[in-house]
Amino acid sequence: xxxxxxxxxxxxxxxxxxxxxxxxxxxxxxxxxxxxxxxxxxxxxxxxxxxxxxxxxxxxxxxxxxxxxxxxxxxxxxxxxxxxxxxxxxxxxxxxxxxxxxxxxxxxxxxxxxxxxxxxxxxxxxxxxxxxxxxxxxxxxxxxxxxxxxxxxxxxxxxxxxxxxxxxxxxxxxxxxxxxxxxxxxxxxxxxxxxxxxxxxxxxxxxxxxxxxxxxxxxxxxxxxxxxxxxxxxxxxxxxxxxxxxxxxxxxxxxxxxxxxxxxxxxxxxxxxxxxxxxxxxxxxxxxxxxxxxxxxxxxxxxxxxxxxxxxxxxxx
Amino acid sequence: xxxxxxxxxxxxxxxxxxxxxxxxxxxxxxxxxxxxxxxxxxxxxxxxxxxxxxxxxxxxxxxxxxxxxxxxxxxxxxxxxxxxxxxxxxxxxxxxxxxxxxxxxxxxxxxxxxxxxxxxxxxxxxxxxxxxxxxxxxxxxxxxxxxxxxxxxxxxxxxxxxxxxxxxxxxxxxxxxxxxxxxxxxxxxxxxxxxxxxxxxxxxxxxxxxxxxxxxxxxxxxxxxxxxxxxxxxxxxxxxxxxxxxxxxxxxxxxxxxxxxxxxxxxxxxxxxxxxxxxxxxxxxxxxxxxxxxxxxxxxxxxxxxxxxxxxxxxxxxxxxxxxxxxxxxxxxxxxxxxxxxxxxxxxxxxxxxxxxxxxxxxxxxxxxxxxxxxxxxxxxxxxxxxxxxxxxxxxxxxxxxxxxxxxxxxxxxxxxxxxxxxxxxxxxxxxxxxxxxxxxxxxxxxxxxxxxxxxxxxxxxxxxxxxxxxxxxxxxxxxxxxxxxxxxxxxxxxxxxxxxxxxxxxxxxxxxxxxxxxxxxxxxxxxxxxxxxxxxxxxxxxxxxxxxxxxxxxxxxxxxxxxxxxxxxxxxxxxxxxxxxxxxxxxxxxxxxxxxxxxxxxxxxxxxxxxxxxxxxxxxxxxxxxxxxxxxxxxxxxxxxxxxxxxxxxxxxxxx
Numbered sequence: 017x018x019x020x021x022x023x024x025x026x027x028x029x030x031x032x033x034x035x036x037x038x039x040x041x042x043x044x045x046x047x048x049x050x051x052x053x054x055x056x057x058x059x060x061x062x063x064x065x066x067x068x069x070x071x072x073x074x075x076x077x078x079x080x081x082x083x084x085x086x087x088x089x090x091x092x093x094x095x096x097x098x099x100x101x102x103x104x105x106x107x108x109x110x111x112x113x114x115x116x117x118x119x120x121x122x123x124x125x126x127x128x129x130x131x132x133x134x135x136x137x138x139x140x141x142x143x144x145x146x147x148x149x150x151x152x153x154x155x156x157x158x159x160x161x162x163x164x165x166x167x168x169x170x171x172x173x174x175x176x177x178x179x180x181x182x183x184x185x186x187x188x189x190x191x192x193x194x195x196x197x198x199x200x201x202x203x204x205x206x207x208x209x210x211x212x213x214x215x216x217x218x219x220x221x222x223x224x225x226x227x228x229x230x231x232x233x234x235x236x237x238x239x240x241x242x243x244x245x246x247x248x249x250x251x252x253x254x255x256x257x258x259x260x261x262x263x264x265x266x267x268x269x270x271x272x273x274x275x276x277x278x279x280x281x282x283x284x285x286x287x288x289x290x291x292x293x294x295x296x297x298x299x300x301x302x303x304x305x306x307x308x309x310x311x312x313x314x315x316x317x318x319x320x321x322x323x324x325x326x327x328x329x330x331x332x333x
Numbered sequence: 334x335x336x337x338x339x340x341x342x343x344x345x346x347x348x349x350x351x352x353x354x355x356x357x358x359x360x361x362x363x364x365x366x367x368x369x370x371x372x373x374x375x376x377x378x379x380x381x382x383x384x385x386x387x388x389x390x391x392x393x394x395x396x397x398x399x400x401x402x403x404x405x406x407x408x409x410x411x412x413x414x415x416x417x418x419x420x421x422x423x424x425x426x427x428x429x430x431x432x433x434x435x436x437x438x439x440x441x442x443x444x445x446x447x448x449x450x451x452x453x454x455x456x457x458x459x460x461x462x463x464x465x466x467x468x469x470x471x472x473x474x475x476x477x478x479x480x481x482x483x484x485x486x487x488x489x490x491x492x493x494x495x496x497x498x499x500x501x502x503x504x505x506x507x508x509x510x511x512x513x514x515x516x517x518x519x520x521x522x523x524x525x526x527x528x529x530x531x532x533x534x535x536x537x538x539x540x541x542x543x544x545x546x547x548x549x550x551x552x553x554x555x556x557x558x559x560x561x562x563x564x565x566x567x568x569x570x571x572x573x574x575x576x577x578x579x580x581x582x583x584x585x586x587x588x589x590x591x592x593x594x595x596x597x598x599x600x601x602x603x604x605x606x607x608x609x610x611x612x613x614x615x616x617x618x619x620x621x622x623x624x625x626x627x628x629x630x631x632x633x634x635x636x637x638x639x640x641x642x643x644x645x646x647x648x649x650x651x652x653x654x655x656x657x658x659x660x661x662x663x664x665x666x667x668x669x670x671x672x673x674x675x676x677x678x679x680x681x682x683x684x685x686x687x688x689x690x691x692x693x694x695x696x697x698x699x700x701x702x703x704x705x706x707x708x709x710x711x712x713x714x715x716x717x718x719x720x721x722x723x724x725x726x727x728x729x730x731x732x733x734x735x736x737x738x739x740x741x742x743x744x745x746x747x748x749x750x751x752x753x754x755x756x757x758x759x760x761x762x763x764x765x766x767x768x769x770x771x772x773x774x775x776x777x778x779x780x781x782x783x784x785x786x787x788x789x790x791x792x793x794x795x796x797x798x799x800x801x802x803x804x805x806x807x808x809x810x811x812x813x814x815x816x817x818x819x820x821x822x823x824x825x826x827x828x829x830x831x832x833x834x835x836x837x838x839x840x841x842x843x844x845x846x847x848x849x850x851x852x853x854x855x856x857x858x859x860x861x862x863x864x865x866x867x868x869x870x871x872x873x874x875x876x877x878x879x880x881x882x883x884x885x886x887x888x889x890x891x892x893x894x895x896x897x898x899x900x901x902x903x904x905x906x907x908x909x910x911x912x913x914x915x916x917x918x919x920x921x922x923x924x925x926x927x928x929x930x931x932x933x934x935x936x937x938x939x940x941x942x943x944x945x946x947x948x949x950x951x952x953x954x955x956x957x958x959x960x961x962x963x964x965x966x967x968x969x970x971x972x973x974x975x976x977x978x979x980x981x982x983x984x985x986x987x988x989x990x
Binding site: 186187188189191192194195198199201202203204205206207208209316317322330331 | 383385386387404405406409415417420421422423424425426430431433434435436437499500501502526528542546
């Protein structure tokens with residue numbers, strides 16, 4: 017049972033990892049995107065449509081996954097572009113814009129689920145491309161089951177997070193992006209195209225988050241549609257960004273802990289349904305504790321980007 | 334040769350002309366000082382060179398070529414680098430990271446490289462010795478071509494490699510930066526995070542950054558404002574070294590002695606307009622001051638002689654720390670009399686803000702006293718300032734008395750009886766006589782019944798709430814008086830309507846958010862509210878900043894009205910003409926110290942201009958004649974202001990008796 021728990025935890029952690037990596041990239045540019053839950057819902061819609069299309073066209077597993085990812089990224093990225101246009105060009109309030117996108121995305125997702133249910137569309141078949149283990153049939157020992165038996169997108173999530181961590185920490189692109197989020201005026205004076213960086217990070221981050229939604233529907237639930245869950249997981253992804261101290265590398269481990277806490281109640285015997293639901297708040301509680309701890313230490317490196325939530329306009333006086 | 338030439342540059346922000354038709358040029362290898370009072374548009378002008386602002390009109394020439402500078406990237410392209418007054422550094426990064434931030438990769442074009450290989454190969458072929466026979470020749474050409482093709486094929490990989498290598502933040506990059514630092518003799522630990530650096534080290538990082546990016550034309554915006562004298566000398570040494578290396582430097586500064594010391598030429602701006610440029614060796618500080626402040630303009634502001642000036646606010650040895658923990662106000666003493674306007678002059682940032690906020694209890698006061706003095710007076714108790722409970726409590730403390738002098742005892746009296754007594758003005762009280770305001774919060778000051786009004790510099794952030802209506806803004810000062818849990822807007826609304834009518838505030842209604850009003854009307858609302866409580870002391874910081882002429886005169890009249898009401902008015906201004914025409918006495922601040930307190934009716938604009946830039950003992954060192962004159966006017970003033978202080982002590986004795 018322990019092996020099954022860890023296996024499931026790793027699987028679910030990928031959802032959080034996609035969401036938090038995307039959100040970290042956005043927040044590094046100084047934009048607090050609370051629309052991640054909505055964007056993940058959009059990504060889920062796009063991913064399912066793409067996967068279904070590719071499956072119906074009789075494409076291979078690899079192509080199905082690729083097309084699903086592209087669709088999820090397009091749908092998520094489109095919402096990211098909308099968010100960017102509102103907050104970067106029009107300089108709207110970021111929190112309001114983000115929450116609007118969340119409400120909008122969740123609503124559209126609920127509508128779409130109902131529509132699909134009425135039409136009797138199922139994604140179970142298409143989802144087999146996703147649940148198929150990436151490394152083929154592996155042994156049934158604990159190591160292989162825990163780490164090697166997952167679908168492709170679990171590993172893709174980790175690869176994306178690692179790349180994001182390296183880019184942010186080790187390259188000039190990451191340095192410039194961090195500068196934009198810390199002090200846009202300084203970045204601008206240093207010749208960095210602030211608006212471009214903000215747009216790219218908003219769209220790219222949203223696109224990566226979008227994959228998370230698609231992954232949840234097509235892998236975790238094997239194509240069965242349930243409204244409401246993705247939104248909740250999206251909020252956890254936003255919390256995970258804080259938990260991981262804006263570092264995708266830590267996010268990999270953080271997402272595992274969140275996945276474990278999220279899935280563990282289902283594996284505890286002898287407690288009723290209500291208690292299990294209460295146990296699911298643990299990730300949020302942990303995030304609050306982390307926030308308190310980083311405030312106590314008050315180290316500059318663990319603080320959120322300094323210009324988070326602030327609009328930038330060069331000729332401001 | 335002209336390095337940079339600005340022709341007819343104009344920039345407006347809304348209705349304010351920051352720069353108007355400015356012409357300026359810098360030669361190669363010279364240091365040009367840009368001199369001007371605050372708000373004369375120096376920084377705006379330089380920001381247009383650095384690509385932060387875009388000019389509304391005018392032309393910029395670099396090396397004789399007309400250029401368009403739309404962004405800081407363009408400025409770097411034309412080798413212009415600016416060290417901003419408020420450093421543009423990312424605190425979280427190391428010094429080295431800040432320096433390389435935004436650096437562009439050296440250009441590497443596959444197309445050009447291919448072309449180059451082609452030419453190279455053709456040269457090699459033509460260089461083949463003619464002695465070779467056909468077969469050998471073909472073989473050799475094939476060899477050369479093969480080599481060329483192979484090299485061309487490798488180009489994308491080389492480019493990719495270069496991009497990766499450039500983008501990778503390796504530790505070796507510090508070497509190039511260190512070389513620049515060594516060349517100019519900067520001492521800096523590049524691995525330190527910026528938030529760990531001192532102010533002068535931060536400035537060093539900014540300068541190295543500009544040099545690293547290959548700037549030949551440097552703009553330094555008030556670089557000496559934050560430095561100690563030793564650090565200033567170090568900076569000047571570096572600047573001289575840069576000049577030797579053929580770089581052109583524009584330095585923005587207020588300090589005349591530095592201008593004389595470092596620059597080759599001086600350009601003067603006044604109120605956004607270009608006044609002129611002079612060679613430093615042909616000019617004197619006096620001439621520069623005259624150029625900076627301009628000829629005296631007669632403003633025709635009405636000014637009465639103070640009637641019966643009595644000390645109202647006595648400030649002794651006040652020391653206030655600013656946010657960074659430096660002394661913003663250092664050992665300042667002065668007296669404000671009732672019925673006079675005390676003008677405060679000084680280049681902005683020399684402690685005006687901290688002085689007023691220190692008195693109002695908003696800043697961290699570390700030493701000295703602020704004593705509020707009020708003439709003894711019997712006044713009837715009203716329900717305006719006290720509710721029933723407070724009246725009972727104060728009566729029990731023996732604070733009230735009847736008109737015949739016997740103490741008031743309200744024990745056992747019903748609310749109705751007390752109300753009647755109050756309404757008939759039968760209960761009187763002595764106003765507080767001498768109160769030390771030091772280390773009291775604004776609320777405590779208010780609760781003590783001291784009518785201290787403060788019109789802060791930042792109207793919409795400190796004075797009013799932009800999103801609230803005029804009526805609600807009136808309530809900001811009185812909301813604690815209410816007893817009900819619901820808000821009663823009756824009295825604030827009456828007050829708001831009165832202010833709108835009396836001061837001619839142009840507004841759609843009294844429920845319009847203040848934010849939507851124009852600057853002048855916002856100021857009228859704020860000043861109107863502050864004087865509505867009939868203050869004993871009215872402090873106003875830059876009350877006419879950004880206002881048109883009519884609104885300004887209305888504010889001057891309001892201040893004069895308060896003066897006639899025997900209020901002590903403190904007026905911090907930036908326009909010397911206004912200060913000279915409106916104030917009775919002028920206190921000149923320089924570097925947080927009192928440079929002098931002078932009689933506004935006698936002093937000249939140049940004397941004030943000089944006092945603003947230097948403390949009197951420094952002036953003496955420069956042996957400047959007119960400065961001595963102003964010192965002479967200063968001394969009798971000081972004794973004059975001490976007299977009332979003695980007077981005050983006497984009165985204190987009397988009350989003790």
